[in-house]
Amino acid sequence: MDDFWFEFVEITQSIGDGFLFGSTYALIGIGFTLIFGAMGKLNIAYAATAMAGAYSSLAIFIFFDASLIIIFIVSAASAAILGYLVYLSCFRFIPVHNHLAAMMASVGGLFFIDEVIVHTTRGSPLSFPSMFAEAYFEVGPYGIRGDLLFVFVIGLISTGALLYVLFRTRLGLATRAVAQQDVAARLCGMSIHSTNSTTFAVAGLLGGIAGAMTAAAVGILSPVMMLPLTIKGLIVTVIGGLGSIPGAIIAGLFVGSFENVVMYVRGIDERDMYVVALLFVFLIFRPNGLFGKTITRD
């Protein structure tokens, strides 16, 4: 009985931690899904821009010793700019219907950003500041990391802000219009390019926050984190359903806790296998993800 309770506590604790970490996956997932929703295209370089944002904010911290809030803002801003640059270099001038070329270009973008970071940091892991790192609450048998909570809250706020922008402002209206019917939208005199670029910038904003969140949650920044984050982000996007923001959020949190539980029960060697298996289950039984619209257009 005792060790049942022990296990119960441990597992619930794992779920909790994973849930909090999941918020970073969720933000990355949202970024992918936003861009896919707007253009129907895949921006592989996205997670890279997110991390790059975090790096540039770290530079600010090192040279000007700014507070964590500033860091998040800087990270978001620079990632937004990067996102826009990625749009210009990898999407803007490539024929709209040539998805392959655009994706390939963004892969090139990923390599480039990655290498720039390595070049400037010599690939060395760098310590990233985190607020409330000392705060560690013991609630009965459970322990909660204050900085993780903080990160989680920031995640919630930024998501909320995004949803507000998307569903309460003109920009959001335009974005969704373009996403649903770009031809019609064009006929209504909306500029696809300006809408797309703003979408990239907005996605970049989120990415920057996500990057800073991840870095703050781990406490370090290192180039080896980029690829795993990209893969997790894509998996989350698909499980959530392409183009669905709530889907991405829920999937992110879910995947986060799921992998952490598997981590606890089965260990590292099998963790990612189970995540992949989870994805397969979704693809087979729910090919359009949690909230994906079924595609009936011929």
Added chain:
Amino acid sequence: MDYFLNLINTIGIHTLLGLSAYVLLLTGQLSLAQAGFFAVGAYTAAILTVIFGWNILPAIGLGMLSTGSLAFLVGFPALRVRGLMLVVATLAFGEFVRMFFYNFEWRVIQEGVEVGPEGTMGFSEIRYFAEHGWTNWEVTSLIWVFVVIVMALIWWADQTRSGAVLRAVGEDELAAGTVGIDVMVTKVAAMTVGGVIAGLAGGLYAHQITMLDHHAFTVLLATFAIAYPILGGVSSVFGTLVAVIFIQGLLVEGLRFLGDWRMLLFGALIVVVMNVKPRGLFDSQMLRWIKNALRLRFSRGLS
């Protein structure tokens, strides 16, 4: 010389890898599973030569067979989804295979020494070529015989109706269905052929590199596999070859003298190429240009 032969071998192997993705790309399928098939082919062939002491040809043959059947089995569920879904699904499959070999251990004692794959420690000393006294020329010719055969087959098939059918499915699945083409079968067939070719590439790679471990089969490799046909363009098999030469020959080896600036240029150049030539380095207009050039040559020759 040795060095250039080695480079040519690498180009050959990567060309095969690229072609395995090319076949799928014809049917409009973007697959990141090729690295997975590549890995299966590599490990199968290497195990057969090292542990069972097979000759390399049957070993590679069996490798191709296994990857082919694996691709066939994966094809049916995987090809139910399209576009980004397929990309991620195949990516996940590739990762799954990688993690399998990351946990895969099969050690046997041979002449007092332990050989075979050893999980995350990798599978080293696959020295078939060296042990059997193959010179580099022989290795190179072995690899390129395969490359030429595969390229020729694909090129020829592209002239026939089967090629047209593949492209038809790639152009417009729905229309293909309504003119009586069995889309699913076509796709799975392409997947299988792609798997076989990737397996072949893997078998050759294992013996060229002499050491396998899971680091070699990451998403990065899968990305390269699709990068070749996309960069080269799907209008012709030669596009893939051109792209491989561009990446392996120029960006990776050729620019080596740039030291640590090389990899910076790497990504940037890919972006540039995709902007300048969205349909690939070797697109239809380039094809026409070359055809005309050749025709001129001929007519001059005749007159």
Added chain:
Amino acid sequence: MLEVRALSKNFGGVKAVKELDLAVNAGDIFGVIGPNGSGKSTLVNLISGVFSATSGDILFQGQSLSRLSPHARVRMGVARTFQNIRLFPGLTVWQNLWVARNSAEDIRAEGVSYRWFRKGGPVKKEIDNMLEFSGLADKGDELASNLAFGEQRRLELARAAATKPRLLILDEPAAGMNQDEIRDLDWRIRQLRQQGMTIILIEHVMDLVMGITDRIAVLNFGSKIAEGEPAAIQENKSVQEAYLGQSKDD
């Protein structure tokens, strides 16, 4: 030939086709008309298997089509064209017809190797004739995307015919055509009927439909409001209200 029984199709709440019954006799040219959104195109998609019906059944020569995938229906002899042309733009004109040779008898006639890997022989002759018939003889090696609009329409018609269908469904083939082209189309459709095809013609251009069809069904809001000879249809009150109404004012 073709029998549609109590066929219904819902998109979410919208009933695109409801409880539709149709019967097409072999050798007829059967017209289907109706205002926009009356469910004509949905009907085509249901018969050709692009959509699967919510309820009801489709019988072709006594066999049910409902469970079959699009390509299987083509093999049974049901072919179609698209309202918005859907050729294979990256393939040559010749290849567009080549890939469409999937009729049961073709598969039987050509051996495997012949079918997949050889260009010459009867295949070539037939396709060349088809191009001749479509007035595209000299354009065989052009990319389909380089053809003019009218030529693309003709090619699509030829491609559908290349599957050797017994039932050919034409979804607004005259859309965007001028008088001469329509006259030419009229002639082609008759030719195809000569070759023994039964034809379902979905069309807005009234003179074409009235001139060429043996029977006409009128759809409105997804259900059939009238069926009969062209003449009868023109007289039909409810049809005039639903559809020809406006033309009476001038």
Added chain:
Amino acid sequence: MKRFTRLASTVVLAVAVTMPLAASAADRSVKVLGWGAKSGPLKSFGVNSEAALRSAIAQINAAGGVKLGDGSLAPLEVVSYEDSACKKDQNIAILRKTASTTDAIVGMGATCSGSCQAMYGVLQKKIDDTSDSGVQMPILSDTCIRPGLAKISEWAFRNVPNEVDMYDKLFAWLRSENPGVKTFSGGTETDQGHSFITHTAIIVQAAVRHGFEWVGPSVPELGPKVKQGMKELQAAAKTQHWLMGDTNYSVQARKIKKQNPDMILVSSHPFSACGFLKEMQRRKVKPKLLVGLTSSASQETLNGCMSAAEGLIIPTGFAPITPEAVSANEIVSEAGGFLDLHSAAAWENAYLVKTAVEKAGISATSDTVAEDRRKFRDALASISATAGLIGPVTRDGATGEASKPYVYVQVVNGEWKVIHDPRG
């Protein structure tokens, strides 16, 4: 535009192909060619090693260079220092390039164990084995620390500390120093072969041997198969695992917190070691002793998690404890690199090359490359001891494994401090 790009690329290609050929025309000097990761996450390896190698060779040349077979002096020349990105195929390409297109008598690469393992595989396994068509080129690697690599080829030489010995003495010393410390626990990254096998087969075993007991059930001796043994170990001792690129270490840290050991082993590279250390810090896990993997005794660890790593004890093959080491350290940092256990090996290798060349008595002309290489290789094989930066480096002729002196360093107030020199 298109024509231009086509033109440009062909030009670059042409240059690229002729480049290596250009390298091979030169007067009488003893040529070596080095390589390491100068791009990718492990960039620091290449940068540091290049700085160390070049400055050591500069020092040698300043002192007159090396004596050749005919008694004349010739300078050492670094033909080039290539970027292998720690990728297997690139390492092999560079190896073949060195062997076939340059007059270098020795290749000096490439820090990462996996790369070396593949690279040694294309070398001839046994010298004078005519049936073996492997490359005949002496390779002198800085580090490549994974155990048992030397046996792959008789042409391959490494300059690495003997980890078994290193950790054995470490725990012996820790035992005597800290009688209070009883239990221990720890973790490793399983996707990095070296960390993984060292943790399993060496560190944990050594700790057990010296009377530390794993929290909870006792640790079994390893079975014949390492991975198998690892599984047993994990099953019995619940050692923690993670991957190099992980972002979440909560489960591992919590499990260790539960075990509440006196001593914690973190057998992992800085990337993940820092992540894990930081997580433990947040979870308020405070062991009496903290022991790390030798690869983490580097500047990267301090960059990544100075405060969390406070107190971390690591055995390392380099520390500025001797005058030579101190001066070398200064020179290299002026050259823009850090001297750590990896790059220090590169420095020492330069001097090892000098010794071997002078022992071999080569003639260093472009038409004697083949025999020079062979002579050099034999000389290298015959050398049983050389002067390293912090003491003599010995090499076991039978196994080909080098073993160099080492000291124990600890992070004290954010700096590496030498806390013990086992040589007394």
